[in-house]
Amino acid sequence: MSLENKVAVVTGASSGIGKETALKLGRAGAKVALLARREEKLKAVASQIEDNGGEGLVLKTDVTDESQVRSAIERTAGTYSRIDILVNIAGLGIFKPVEKMSIDEWNKQVDVMLTGAFMATHYALPHIYRLKKGRVLFVTSLWGPVKTAADCSAYNAAKAGVSALASALREEIREKALEVGVSEIRPGTVATEFFDKAEYKGSVNPDRVLHAEDVADAILEAISSRNPIAHNVVELEGTNPPY
Numbered sequence: 184m185s186l187e188n189k190v191a192v193v194t195g196a197s198s199g200i201g202k203e204t205a206l207k208l209g210r211a212g213a214k215v216a217l218l219a220r221r222e223e224k225l226k227a228v229a230s231q232i233e234d235n236g237g238e239g240l241v242l243k244t245d246v247t248d249e250s251q252v253r254s255a256i257e258r259t260a261g262t263y264s265r266i267d268i269l270v271n272i273a274g275l276g277i278f279k280p281v282e283k284m285s286i287d288e289w290n291k292q293v294d295v296m297l298t299g300a301f302m303a304t305h306y307a308l309p310h311i312y313r314l315k316k317g318r319v320l321f322v323t324s325l326w327g328p329v330k331t332a333a334d335c336s337a338y339n340a341a342k343a344g345v346s347a348l349a350s351a352l353r354e355e356i357r358e359k360a361l362e363v364g365v366s367e368i369r370p371g372t373v374a375t376e377f378f379d380k381a382e383y384k385g386s387v388n389p390d391r392v393l394h395a396e397d398v399a400d401a402i403l404e405a406i407s408s409r410n411p412i413a414h415n416v417v418e419l420e421g422t423n424p425p426y
């Protein structure tokens with residue numbers, strides 16, 4: 184699918200994988216709605232997109248707040264009269280053993296990554312279905328759908344849930360016979376600010392892991408693929424042990 188003049192909504196666009204994806208979408212000619220909570224960072228991404236000749240729409244949004252998600256989607260559709268692509272990237276990691284993880288911490292992981300992705304998809308889908316053609320992407324992880332690890336219960340559960348959401352949605356779209364591709368991108372370790380925020384105890388050797396750009400490349404490839412079935416599930420492994 185050509186990205187020229189397509190309208191893409193990206194959650195988690197203020198940093199890391201979401202920021203790189205938004206920049207690449209902008210460079211490929213798409214108009215990009217940028218969703219996250221840190222507005223200053225979104226504005227910086229939008230100006231980088233504009234410096235490259237593209238268009239970025241800053242929509243300060245907490246993906247756990249239904250009214251903010253609905254309003255961001257409606258503002259995108261209102262501004263550009265269409266939505267072709269949704270990329271669900273917003274996420275965070277809280278890594279603790281089950282007995283030490285508070286209910287609030289559990290809920291936060293699930294609310295941002297699983298329910299947040301569901302709500303953005305729920306509100307964006309009618310716009311994509313109206314065009315009968317488009318793409319919905321979910322950034323999950325190798326952790327959850329493929330492997331699990333100690334101290335990762337909520338993260339693994341939320342990402343496995345997103346993976347199930349993606350497959351169920353794929354079946355619904357198959358039944359509707361629409362040209363809407365649903366891709367799940369499962370990266371291994373990526374060198375972003377994710378690990379600083381997560382107070383991750385392990386070490387990430389930036390020379391041996393993926394970078395945000397690598398994941399953004401895979402996302403762009405899935406979106407622009409002629410046949411999205413070829414990109415239903417894409418796994419990306421770095422060489423940092425264990426992933």
Ligand SMILES: NC(=O)c1ccc[n+]([C@@H]2O[C@H](COP(=O)([O-])OP(=O)(O)OC[C@H]3O[C@@H](n4cnc5c(N)ncnc54)[C@H](OP(=O)(O)O)[C@@H]3O)[C@@H](O)[C@H]2O)c1
Nearest residue numbers: 195197198199200219220221245246273274372373375377
């Ligand atoms: N880094 C890795 O090793 C790795 C591996 C596999 C999968 N992933 C997944 O990749 C995605 C992006 O992570 P990253 O590595 O790029 O880390 P990052 O730089 O920390 O990006 C996380 C993004 O999520 C947004 N976000 C968090 N909570 C939000 C909320 N309540 N509402 C709206 N946006 C929210 C953040 O924006 P604000 O703070 O501005 O809201 C930020 O833009 C996540 O889903 C993560 O689970 C990462």
